[in-house]
Amino acid sequence: FSFGDYFKRDAVTWAWELVTGTWGIPPERLGVTVFREDDEAEELWRREVGLPAGRITRLDEADNFWAMGDTGPCGPCSEIYYDFGPQPGGHAGDCNPSCDCGRWLEIWNLVFMQFNRDASGAMTPLPRPSIDTGMGLERISAVLQGVYWNYETDVFRGILARAQELSGVRLGADPEKDVSLRVVADHARAVTFLVADGVLPSNEGRGYVLRRILRRAARHGVLLGIERPFLFEVAE
Numbered sequence: 001f002s003f004g005d006y007f008k009r010d011a012v013t014w015a016w017e018l019v020t021g022t023w024g025i026p027p028e029r030l031g032v033t034v035f036r037e038d039d040e041a042e043e044l045w046r047r048e049v050g051l052p053a054g055r056i057t058r059l060d061e062a063d064n065f066w067a068m069g070d071t072g073p074c075g076p077c078s079e080i081y082y083d084f085g086p087q088p089g090g091h092a093g094d095c096n097p098s099c100d101c102g103r104w105l106e107i108w109n110l111v112f113m114q115f116n117r118d119a120s121g122a123m124t125p126l127p128r129p130s131i132d133t134g135m136g137l138e139r140i141s142a143v144l145q146g147v148y149w150n151y152e153t154d155v156f157r158g159i160l161a162r163a164q165e166l167s168g169v170r171l172g173a174d175p176e177k178d179v180s181l182r183v184v185a186d187h188a189r190a191v192t193f194l195v196a197d198g199v200l201p202s203n204e205g206r207g208y209v210l211r212r213i214l215r216r217a218a219r220h221g222v223l224l225g226i227e228r229p230f231l232f233e234v235a236e
Contacts, residue, residue, distance in 0.1 A: 004128025011131045012044045031055040035064040035076030057096040066111045073113045080108035108135045159185040167224035180220040187217035188234040
């Protein structure tokens with residue numbers, strides 16, 4: 001986060017430096033999106049980063065404009081996407097990050113909080129524009145490890161292996177069982193983090209969220225044929 005310190009230029013160049021320099025992701029495998037009216041952001045990607053115009057896509061408010069609610073701080077977004085290349089069943093030719101064919105994966109988001117919107121919908125510039133930026137750990141792990149999605153990364157491989165051992169079900173044998181294996185792995189991980197943060201099952205708030213996660217994981221364990229308490233064994 002930045003509250004009135006750095007803004008668009010630094011946010012854009014630092015994100016690009018990390019993604020392409022520190023992590024070494026080839027620039028030619030990346031594309032970005034900007035809000036349809038954000039000429040400044042597009043110019044920064046072109047001038048400061050050197051990204052070709054063909055790798056910059058303008059999207060509407062639903063995709064590239066952030067707001068905390070109907071009123072309050074808001075502003076345009078800019079996102080970095082990784083290009084996996086044409087996907088089976090997808091478009092034969094080129095497409096951009098607005099496409100849902102599975103070719104593009106969003107790995108970084110930059111939110112430029114520069115306006116305050118009032119009840120009438122009017123937006124006035126904030127006196128100290130701010131930045132909210134970050135990425136998804138599992139998504140960037142998938143890209144860096146050369147796999148297509150989260151469950152193929154080392155974040156999940158060990159948990160999935162244990163879930164298969166406990167259930168006797170192999171990944172790839174049955175699409176429906178595959179879903180259950182992944183639900184168990186994902187939820188076992190989530191439960192571990194929640195309990196480690198001091199959350200306990202209850203009937204309200206975050207405790208109720210934990211309770212629902214536990215119930216869903218247990219249900220999918222039953223679908224896999226596991227008849228005893230097992231989540232603690234998956235999460236070990």
